[in-house]
Amino acid sequence: MRASGILLPITSLPSAYGIGTFSKEAYAFVDFLEKAGQKYWQVLPFGSTGYGDSPYQSFSTFAGNPYFVDLETLISKGLLKKEECDAADFGTCPQHVEYEKIYFSRFDLLRKAYDRFKTWNLTEFLEFCKEQEAWLQDYSMFMAIKNHFNDCGIDEWEHDIRVRTPEALLYYENLLADDIQFYKFIQFEFFTQWSRLKQYANDKGIKIIGDIPIYVAYDSADAWANKELFQFDEQGKPIAVAGCPPDSFAATGQLWGNPLYNWDYHKQTGYQWWIKRIAFCFQLYDVVRVDHFRGFDEYYSIPYGAKDAVNGHWEQGPGLDIFTHIKEALGDVSIIAEDLGFLTDRSRKLVADCGYPGMKIIQFAFDSREESDYLPHNYNKNCVVYTGTHDNDTVVGWYENLLEQDQEYAREYLNGIAVDPEHIAWDFIKLTLASVADLAIIPMQDYLGLGSKARINTPSTLGGNWIWRMEQNSIQPDLAEKIYRVTKLYGRLGDK
Numbered sequence: 001m002r003a004s005g006i007l008l009p010i011t012s013l014p015s016a017y018g019i020g021t022f023s024k025e026a027y028a029f030v031d032f033l034e035k036a037g038q039k040y041w042q043v044l045p046f047g048s049t050g051y052g053d054s055p056y057q058s059f060s061t062f063a064g065n066p067y068f069v070d071l072e073t074l075i076s077k078g079l080l081k082k083e084e085c086d087a088a089d090f091g092t093c094p095q096h097v098e099y100e101k102i103y104f105s106r107f108d109l110l111r112k113a114y115d116r117f118k119t120w121n122l123t124e125f126l127e128f129c130k131e132q133e134a135w136l137q138d139y140s141m142f143m144a145i146k147n148h149f150n151d152c153g154i155d156e157w158e159h160d161i162r163v164r165t166p167e168a169l170l171y172y173e174n175l176l177a178d179d180i181q182f183y184k185f186i187q188f189e190f191f192t193q194w195s196r197l198k199q200y201a202n203d204k205g206i207k208i209i210g211d212i213p214i215y216v217a218y219d220s221a222d223a224w225a226n227k228e229l230f231q232f233d234e235q236g237k238p239i240a241v242a243g244c245p246p247d248s249f250a251a252t253g254q255l256w257g258n259p260l261y262n263w264d265y266h267k268q269t270g271y272q273w274w275i276k277r278i279a280f281c282f283q284l285y286d287v288v289r290v291d292h293f294r295g296f297d298e299y300y301s302i303p304y305g306a307k308d309a310v311n312g313h314w315e316q317g318p319g320l321d322i323f324t325h326i327k328e329a330l331g332d333v334s335i336i337a338e339d340l341g342f343l344t345d346r347s348r349k350l351v352a353d354c355g356y357p358g359m360k361i362i363q364f365a366f367d368s369r370e371e372s373d374y375l376p377h378n379y380n381k382n383c384v385v386y387t388g389t390h391d392n393d394t395v396v397g398w399y400e401n402l403l404e405q406d407q408e409y410a411r412e413y414l415n416g417i418a419v420d421p422e423h424i425a426w427d428f429i430k431l432t433l434a435s436v437a438d439l440a441i442i443p444m445q446d447y448l449g450l451g452s453k454a455r456i457n458t459p460s461t462l463g464g465n466w467i468w469r470m471e472q473n474s475i476q477p478d479l480a481e482k483i484y485r486v487t488k489l490y491g492r493l494g495d496k
Contacts, residue, residue, distance in 0.1 A: 001439070001494055002038065002438060002439075002490075002491050002492045003039040003040065003438070003440075003441075003493075003494035004038055004040070004041025004248040004433060004440040004441065004442070004443055004487055004494075005038050005039060005041055005042060005207075005209065005439070005441050006033060006036075006040075006041060006042070006082050006440065006441070006442070006443070006444050006447065007037055007042040007386070007389070007390065007441050007442065007443045007444065008029065008041070008043070008430050008444040008470070009041070009043060009044040009066075009390065009456065009466075010022070010026070010043055010044075010056075010068050010466055011067070011068075011097055011457070011466060011469070012028045012444070012470050013026055013029060013470060014026050014094065014469060014471060014472040014474070015070075015090070015471055016072065016085075017071050017085060017090050018073075018090025018091050018097065018098060018101065018102050018105075018106075019067075019073075019090070019469070020100050020459050020469065020470075021067070021069065021070040021071070021409070022069070022070045022073070022193040022194055022196075022197045022250060023070040023072055023073070024072065025472075026070075026197055027197065028475065029041075029475060030197070030200055030201045030204060030479050031204075031208060032444050033201075033204075033206050034204045034205070034206065034473040034482075035477070035480040035481070036479075036480040036483035036484050036485065036487065037483065037484040037485070037487040037488060037492070037493045037494075038206065038211050038483070039167050039205060039206060039207060039493075040206065040207050040287070040307070040439065040441065041201060041206055041207075041208055042208075042209035042211075042289070043208060043209065043211075043285075044209075044210075044211045044390055045058065045210070045212070045213060046064050046065055046066065046068070046194075046210065046213045046284060047060060047061065047063065047065060047213075047367075048060055048063045048065050048066060048143075049065060049067075049204075049466075049485055050217070050219065052462055052465070053097075053465065053466045053467075054212075054457070054465065054466060055211075055466070056213045056291070057185075057217045057236070057258075058213075058216070058217060058220065059142065059143065059146075059217065059219070059220050059221060060142070060195055060221045061134075061140045061213075061216050061220070061222050061242075061277060062135040062222075062277075062280055063125055063134075063135070063139045063187055063188060063190075064190035064191060064194065065190070065300060066106065066107070066110060066186045067102060067106060067191060068190060068193075068194070069110065069186060069189045069190050070193055071085050071106075071191055071349075072085075073206055074113045074189070076326065076370075078116070079107060079112075079113035079116050080112060080113050082118075084112060085108060085278040086108060088105035088108070088109060088158055089101050089104075089105055090102055090105055090106075091114045094469060094471055094472065095384075095453075095468065095469055095471060096467045096468065096469060097466070097467045097468075097469060098467075099308065099466075107170035107206045110182075110185075110186055112181060113185075113189075114181075114182045114185045114186075115483055117185055118181075123195075124188075124192075125185070125188050127183075128187075128188045128191065128192075129184055129188075129413075132187070133275065134282075135221070136184055136305070137170075137180075137222070138221045138225035139183065139187070139221040140180045140181075140182075140184045140187070141173065141176070141177075141180055141226070142220070142221035142224055142421075143220075143221070144172070144176040144179035144180045144182075144183060145157065145161060145176065145215060146173055147179060147352075148172070148175075148176060148179070149214065149384050152225060153219045153224075154189050154218070154219050154223075154494070155237075158467065160288070162224075162236060163235065163236050164224070164326050164329075165399070167252030167271075187227065198284075201426065202286070203273060206281070207286035207287060207495075208284075208285045208286050208287070209285060209286070209287040209288075209336070209441070210287070210288050210289070211288070211289045211291060212277070212278075212281055212288055212289070212290055212291060213291045213292070214290065214291050214292040214295045214296075215256065215258035215259070215260075215261075215292070216241050216259070216294075217258060218238060218241070218257060218258065218259050219449045222438070226273065228262065229261060229262060229265065229266065229273055230259040230260065230261060230262055231259065231260045231261070231262050232259065232262075232283060237304065238259045238260070238304040239303075239304055240260050240301040240302060240303055240304055241256065241257050241258060241259060241260060241301075241302050241304055241306075242256045242257070242258040242259075242260055242295075242299065242301075242302070243255045243257070243298065243300055243302045243309040243312060244256075244300050244309065244341075244426075245300055245309060246309065246310060247342070249412060250309075250327065250460060252308035252309060252310050253300075253302075253308060253309025253310060253312065254305065254309055254460055255302060255307075255308055258301055260299065262289065262382075263316075263317060263318050265412070266318065266322070267321065267353060270325055271321075271322050271325045271326065272316070274322060274325075274326065275325065275326055275329045275330065278326055278330060278333065279329075279330055279495075280439070282330070282333060284378070285337070286334065287334040287336060287337050288333070288334070288336070289322065289335075289336040289338055289359075290335055290337055290338060290356075290456060291338045291358075292338060293337040293338050293339050293350075293351060293358075294341065294343060294344075294347045295317060295337065296317045296318055296319065296322060296350065297317050297319060297344070297346050297347040297350045298313075298315060298316055298317050298344075298346070298347070299314070299315055299317050300312050300313070300314055300316045300317050301313055301314070301315045303355060304324075308380045314414055315347070319350060319395055320353050320354065320432040323445055324353050327466060330394050333384070335353065335354075335356045336357055336358075336384050337351045337356040337357065337358050337359070338355060338358075339358040339359060340358055340359055340361065340364075344417070355382075357382045357383050357384050357438065357439070358382075358383050358384070359383065359385075359386065360373075360374050360376075360379055360382050360383050360384070360385040360386070360390060360435075360437060361374055361385075361386050361387075361389065361390075361392065362374065362376075362385065362386065362388070362395075362428055362431060362432050363392050363393075363395070364385065364389045365400050365407050365413075365414070366402065366408075366409050366410040367406060368403075368405045368408070368409040371389075375413070375439075376431060376432075376434070376435040376436070379435055379437050380436070381436050381437065381438050382438060382442060383437045383438070383439075384437060384438070384439045385432050385433050385435050385437035385439070385440050385441070386432070386440075386442070386443070386489075387428050387429060387442055387443065387446050387447070388443060389426075390457050391457050391458075391459050392455075392458040393452050394425070394426050394445045394446055394450050394451060394452060394454050395424065395425040395428045395429075395442070395446045395453055396424060396446075396449060396450060396451045396452075397451045397454075397455060399428075400423050400451070400452075401452075405455030409457055413431075414427055414428075414431060423449075424447070425446045425447070425449045426486075428446070429442055429446060429447070429486065430486060430490070433486060433492055435485065440492060441455075444474075445468070447479065447483060448470070448474055450478075453468075454468050455468065
């Protein structure tokens with residue numbers, strides 16, 4: 001069935017308090033999607049973020065981002081007062097998230113809400129804690145301990161708690177008992193609010209596409225509490241870390257720094273941690289995009305402590321075996337394989353053997369020097385096509401920065417129509433929707449015709465990422481109608 005959707009991370013929603021949340025604006029966006037004939041909302045990872053503000057470097061692969069908890073909902077429940085929220089400094093720019101101000105203001109307010117919440121009937125909260133016990137206690141302890149050590153990375157903690165001696169775990173569990181409950185409360189509110197919003201979307205026929213990074217952060221509850229899952233030494237430090245080799249875009253490669261998996265251990269356990277991780281994702285989302293899918297075929301290993309990725313090497317991943325186990329345990333789940341970048345024949349075969357749709361990016365198609373697999377006439381139906389992803393520039397910004405010969409190539413491919421800067425985004429949107437791909441996803445910035453200032457992320461850079469916010473009055477009825485018409489024109493209303 002042909003269908004389409006829109007990519008917009010929660011952080012980019014407008015809201016009253018500095019960052020997108022599960023607020024009334026999120027519900028309004030669902031209404032907009034319905035009126036625009038869209039069947040999918042891609043939201044990107046939900047993880048709790050740290051340094052760099054990237055959801056791909058999260059403190060937990062299970063916990064939700066505290067910033068997404070809607071303060072107005074807490075006001076309506078009597079846990080916060082409007083004047084308390086209005087007095088906080090969340091920044092003054094409606095187009096950008098000011099993370100430092102969000103960090104210092106939001107947690108103070110969440111603590112006030114928690115202090116009032118403690119006097120309530122806690123039945124639902126206790127039920128939630130019991131249901132999520134497998135990850136919630138470790139995560140909440142990790143965050144409370146991190147806060148105790150002035151938010152330092154795990155390498156700067158006291159040795160006994162970093163390596164989780166039983167005596168240290170008991171000591172900090174007692175010392176930080178209230179703080180641990182505070183972080184559990186935040187997760188309770190996160191999942192309660194998200195479940196309500198997701199149900200609202202599903203009731204309108206809209207499915208949620210989430211995102212799961214292949215790796216977890218070294219400074220995370222997952223790595224701290226489950227050292228056996230990773231290539232760690234006896235002191236709990238990585239032996240090697242993840243990245244990718246030098247190429248034409250990065251002369252010294254990319255050093256991501258994530259710990260690598262001990263795949264032999266995972267295989268011995270029947271990939272139980274991965275099965276639990278994927279199953280959890282499908283509690284949050286209807287479809288899951290698995291990032292860096294090539295890493296399951298083979299992964300790039302860089303010695304821990306290296307300054308760059310030059311001296312890394314490729315090692316064998318679990319291959320099809322892990323997905324066979326996932327299918328046996330969970331059935332036919334809806335997964336999108338992020339198969340971008342340089343692919344080997346083996347990694348292509350892995351995607352094909354799994355049967356998952358891969359990804360196509362229109363922005364990757366127009367290199368006048370060579371024929372590209374990303375040109376729409378080369379697609380098969382079993383793929384998801386994007387004008388660009390969160391890691392790309394907007395269409396307007398990308399086109400403006402294309403070499404003249406590549407612009408000419410694009411204009412020729414579009415039959416000469418891509419000449420008006422005011423409509424350039426729509427020309428490529430139409431090309432995307434017209435393709436044979438079963439699913440087409442368009443970033444909201446492209447529907448709004450925005451330039452490079454609305455870009456979400458520039459890979460391998462620090463600062464200025466994940467800050468773009470959609471302005472309050474951006475989603476107007478005439479835009480919904482225009483999107484609906486073009487969606488219908490290319491047979492993507494999903495009603496056949």
